[in-house]
Amino acid sequence: MRIAVIDGQGGGIGKAIVSKFRHSFEEQIEIIALGTNSLATSVMLKAGANEGATGENAIAYTAPKVNIILGPIGIICAHSFLGELTPTMASAIAESPAKKILIPLNRCNITVTGIEVKPLPHYIDDAIELVKTLRGDQSV
Template identity: 75%
Template sequence: MRIAVIDGQGGGIGKAVVSKLRQAFEDSIEIVALGTNSLATSLMLKSGANEGATGENAIVYNVSRVDFIVGPVAIVCANSLLGELTPLMAKAIAESPAKKVLIPLNRCNLTVAGVETKPLPHYIDDAIEIVKAQRGDCCV
């Protein structure tokens, strides 16, 4: 199973997601770190991603080659992450056949209705549990 973790800006969310995925699945999965910038990619690689790539083309190319995409909900919104996420990236992520597990952060003028307010680490734990639960639905 291949999981793409997408993040930008400082890479803190991606770093935490990669670390928790690696802890939950150990070496039974392949994690692809896709950063909108080199800092985000580097932090995700240091946290245990198998491979990483940076920038628009890397994200557009790789999102159709994974089983899951995990990242903040902003990754499907053009010009989010302070403009780091381009419209082409958002389109490619949204249209990817991969299952998307999006972490609901109320930033970028985006509020997700019906989402319980809780700390970011709890949302990341929820995302890992969703991947675990849906793992059998896509591949082994």
């Protein structure tokens, strides 16, 4: 299973996602770090991603070639991450046939109703359980 983790700015959210997913799945999944900038990509690679790429073309090219896309909800919003996420990136992510698992962080004026407000690590744990369900893991 190929999973793309997309993040920008300092890459802290992507780092947390990659680290927890690597710990939970070890080498059973391939994690591709896609950063809107080189710092975000580098941080995710250091956290345990198998490979990484940076920028608009890398995201547009890779988004349709993975099984799951993970990241904050802003990755489907043009001009999020203080403008780092371009309309082309947002469109490629939203239109990808990959299953999207989005962390509902309220950082780009998007509030999702019905979502329990909790710390980032708990949202990542929820994402891990979703991926286990999608994989058909017996441990769920």
